[in-house]
Amino acid sequence: MNKSLHAFARDAGNSFRDLLPIVSVIAAFQLLVIRQPVDGLLTLVIGGLLVVAGLTFFIFGLRLALFPVGEGLAQALASKGSVFWLVLFAFVLGFGTTVAEPALIAVAGEAGAVAARAGAIDDTPESMRSYAFGLRMTVALSVGSALVLGVLRILANWSLPALIIGGYALVTLLTGIAPPEIVGIAYDSGGVTTSTVTVPLVTALGVGLASSLKGRNPMLDGFGLIAFASLTPILFVLIYGIVV
Amino acid sequence: MELLLGTLKFIASSALDVMPIAVFLFGFQWFVIGARMPNGRRIAVGFLFVVVGLGLFLVGLEQTLFPLGRLMAAQLTDPQFLLESSGRLVSELAWHDFYWVYIFAAAIGFSTTMAEPSLIAVSMKANVVSGGAIGVGGLRIAVAIGVGAGVSLGCYRIITGFPLHYFIAAGYFVVILQTIAAPKLIIPLAYDSGGVTTSTVTVPLVTALGLGLAEAVPGRSPLLDGFGLVAFASLFPIITVLAYGQLAALKERVFGSRPEAEDAKQE
Secondary structure (H helix, E strand, O other): OHHHHHHHHHHHHHHHHHHHHHHHHHHHHHHHHHOOOOOOHHHHHHHHHHHHHHHHHHHHHHHHHHHHHHHHHHHHHHHHOOHHHHHHHHHHHHHHHHHOOHHHHHHHHHHHHHHHHOOOOOOOHHHHHHHHHHHHHHHHHHHHHHHHHHHHHHHHOOOHHHHHHHHHHHHHHHHHHOOHHHHHHHHHHHHHOOOOOHHHHHHHHHHHHHHHOOOOOHHHHHOOHHHHHHHHHHHHHHHHHHHO | OHHHHHHHHHHHHHHHHHHHHHHHHHHHHHHHHOOOOOOHHHHHHHHHHHHHHHHHHHHHHHHOHHHHHHHHHHHHOOHHHHHHHHOOOHHHOOHHHHHHHHHHHHHHHHHHHHOOHHHHHHHHHHHHHOOOOOOHHHHHHHHHHHHHHHHHHHHHHHHHOOOHHHHHHHHHHHHHHHHHHOOHHHHHHHHHHHHHOOOOOHHHHHHHHHHHHHHHOOOOOHHHHOOOHHHHHHHHHHHHHHHHHHHHHHHHHHHOOOOOOOOOOOO
């Protein structure tokens, strides 16, 4: 108990340190450049303390739950030796965590509006909704396939740089064909898919898998899953823009 | 009271986000592995910490950083402010008159990345996996510099109106060159750090800055030019983390402190 209390206090200290740069940047700009009064200073201070507390809790829980669970499951699945379950696990993890992602829902809705204004689809709420839904499914599908591809890469020992660079070459190619309105949204959708809960889980999955397979280096083979998860959405959304 | 209610609402919504994942993980453990989760109670407590932590973190951001950041982005791109700082009207401004925007973009990109929870998670993992060779702090600073530089350059693109994919293609060309030269062990981590940077903290602020900028600059459309900053923020960390690995390898070669120079990376 005493030990975990000590760890907790250290996490709290770290959180303070992590937020210090933001506070100094905002303070410096407010005082030196913008020089306009800020109201609600008390709310700001309370909010800041909440951020520190939240970050501390999150990191503490991360070490207690997300890391051991991700790694434990990866190891259990690897020792079971069934590629099918491993691939299914990766797909459901990617698809399931992405489809409900609030940032993605927001971006997809906006994309529907943009497409309607650009005349790519009918300007009715109905067609905008179905466009946004299709986009959301496309992105969730792409993240699911990304994790499957990443897991297969770890199992089969494919070259990561070749896959990633090949993927981005394809992105560059498709950018030339895709309608211009979709390009910015496609590029940004790669960034919105990887949420705060997914990243630690996926990282633990990759590292756990690589360390339980013989002849794999967790540093070389364990990372790279997130790289796929930010590449495939761009690809899939560009294709979606071309097809729809 | 309002704050308390807001906090509870955020905790509830983060519980709703985490719930399906937790159910899926426990279910998979139960049905496929066919055994109970080892340390089940400890893990349940850990999930509780994650949910409460994420809720508090988001409510705090909503109270402080987001309104302030949006306000500052709006103030820095306000024509009145630009007139005062450069002495020229908006229609006559050259790209370098927006210097406060570039400085702010770099500073806010750097500092928000340092507080990004996903990046802290990945750095902790990388530190353990590399046996301490990759420092938690060093990696995070490398990523944060990348995001700062990327967002700043992204603002330059919005102001000048150059096409997004020229920058992105050029950036990936640099990544290819670095991939050939950099130590092998840093490559997967560097590729990952692109996706890690853009989650809870950085995206809302950076998007607000981009949209504000595209609205303020004459001849730019928020729809076509406002997006794309996130793409910069996920490209540049790859370059800086690869550079971090290259610098460490170079230091190794110059000072030659360890025999296994290829694998060893010091902070």
